Amino acid sequence: MLINVHRPSPVPDLDFKVPSGCGLTGLISQKGELLPGDAIYRSLCSMEERGNGLGAGYAAYGIYPDFAANRAFHLMCDTEDARRAAEAVLRRDCTIRHDEPIPTSPVKALKNIPVLWRYFLDIKPEAVERVGGGATEPDAVVRLVMEINRKVDGAFVFSSGRNMGIFKGVGNPEEIGEFFRIPAYRANVWIGHNRFPTNSVSWWGGAHPFGLLDWSLVHNGEISSYGTNRRYLESYGYWCTLQTDTEVMAYLFDLLVRRHGLDFDLAAQVMAAPFWTRIEREEDPEARRLSSALRAVYGGALVSGPFAVLVSDGKSLVGLNDRIKLRPLVAARKGSVSYIASEEAAIRCICPDPEALWMPDAGVPTVVTVEA
């Protein structure tokens, strides 16, 4: 069955994006407690009108304790043949410890369901060596994911972290939540997304969250700098293949935080850079020099256009708005659990009496980190 009728190939034709509007929600336990999936499910479903039934998804951290040391790859494939082709590439570079279909429950409303499979695996040392140039295991994973997504027709790796997983598809939050049995998982960081694409492309890979390595990211907005960001990322070996502008933000976090060693505050200063008028007002010359250098060096990573994003690497949950806050984002805290969402209602429906609730400023990241 050919399900992915909208996804053109070969790769050079994939360079278009689908703008969208959306609802976001996320929660984190700073003590590392495992929170039932029921909470994120209810929070996300409360923002029904922020989506149009054409995409929803969840990311969960801490869900694979039995395979915590292995990479968990989630693949979606147009056909069984495509899955086998992708698996051959995986076997070349990885030792597969266990693999199985991603457990699902039948949901009548869902259409065009791809083959969904998860692999628990380790990258072979020789695959890391092959990348060369002092590459590390994550570099080899990035290369492997990019290779499958670009070159194996009809196969996509949509989750490639450790002890975490992304679950997403074309449907509304209830349908996708039920389908992937989200309420049954327990995780210490959750993020969820309800999608309103303004285009009828209904490809499962285009739903959020987007993931690479341990990163997962959900996004509400449209990235006007997409063409600049995409071409900037290409020179660092990231190829945008998922037809959604959101993809560039996930890769930008990987580049800036993992590879370039910026912390979330500095990465936010790159992506939602402070205006020059503010930099010029900064009294500390060291801080002014740094802000100015970040803008001079990372102009290609500045993200323009309205956005609110939630991103996690399993250790932190980060919320970030664009430079002039053109999309909503609310944060709250109660005890050791923190919440960030598009709407206050999405928080209050699972945490009616937060100890603190606030609206993060434009361009200022809200960073909540699991205590060591």
Place this chain on the structure above:
Amino acid sequence: MARTRVAPDFAVRRDTARCINCKACVRLCANGVHVWDEVAGAPVADESKCVGCHFCEEHCPTRALSIERAPAETTSGGHWTRSAIRGIGRQAETGGILLGAMGNDRPQMAYFDRLVLNAAQVTNPSIDPLREPMELKTFIGSRPDRIEIARGAGGRPRLGAPLPPLLEIETPIMFSAMSYGSISLNACRSLAGAAGEIGTCWNTGEGGLHPDLESCADRAIVQVASGRFGVTPEYLARAAAIEIKVGQGAKPGIGGHLPGGKVTEDVSRTRRIPVGSDAISPAPHHDIYSIEDLKQLIFALKEATRYSKPVGVKIAAVHNVASIAIGIVHAGADFIAIDGIRGGTGAAPSVIRDHVGIPIELALASVDQRLREEGLRHRVSIIAAGGIRSSADVLKAIALGADAVYIATAALVALGCHVCRTCYLGKCNWGIATQDPALTRRLNPEVGQTRAANLLRAWSHEIKEMLGGMGVNAIESVRGNRDHLRGVGLSQVELDLLGIKHAGSPW
């Protein structure tokens, strides 16, 4: 000399009912078109000398004059154009090379006119530049691919290693190279002053730095060209950046020649050559016969200035421009200025101006793409030049991949130039392309500065409006962002070379 048989280009119409015989036109025209006829008691015109600069027309106190295009004299209009026939006529008379000035004017070269820009609707709100900040600040120079962070007291982040020297400009538009000599000191003063006023750069060309312009040197890109005119340690030390001129869009592959008549005492001091001697810039630099030689010159200039300022290279856009650019980056250049086939000049053989080189749009697109493929894009800034006429051209060039643009003809038009394209005559009635003191004093440098600065202000405002319309609030988000461009009426080959889609294609 026998009277030319080539028919005049222009017809001088004088409304005798309006003319008051004040002789202003006779006094004003440096080309000697208007002559007082004692017998008739009225001015008459020798139209063969008219270059079409419209100075008399604009200065006639009773508006009695109008300069019109002389009617076409051939029945053929397609292949045997008027200019082809006239050119042959002139060459039959002189046996010489036809000279031209300013830039190639053939419309088929203007890809900018077949590119359109995008705007935001609904899913992405447009931004009102009157309410929200809209940023045009631009850096020119080489950048590291990442920032080194060090941690200070209390874990506060600070810059771990200083960045290489960068030129900081407040708008991505700079004045291109025009030497003192090719243009008047008042024209140089106007542009240098405007660059300082706006916070951008001007370029000395190969004319050296006149003492009167030293106060503007902190905003000057100084040229080191094949004649090495005016190059001294102080010249290099005072500049904001240094540009090695290898080529020019109006005359790729050939040198320059400032006739001795323009080498006045003042020009001679600035260029450091004898009064009245021809200033010849050879076609190649005679110490650059390969890319290694270029590298030596780049580093000699960096050594001479203790690595304190960007050193770049200006080349004409030619067929192999992308590979040449890669070589220039490897040779250590911090910026590359690419001058397309529409680039202007004070004088060039018309045949070269009109037929050698490629349009800047195609050159720019291919250089930007190749540098990215080679992972070198951050190492160098690209300055696009050659026929930029409006803020739309600027923004389209930036979307194709330029960091900034150079303008020259547009800047001179702001000073009064009417693009009569006879700069090489040295008789510019507008006081721009001349060293005749009677003419240069017609250009008031304070007025010139205001007009040139106004042009930059106006274009910057327009760029901000276009950015806001796209839902972008910083110029860097449009840089190389070809998604914001679409082509109209272009072939697939052209679209592919430009890296854009045809209008009507979605994202």
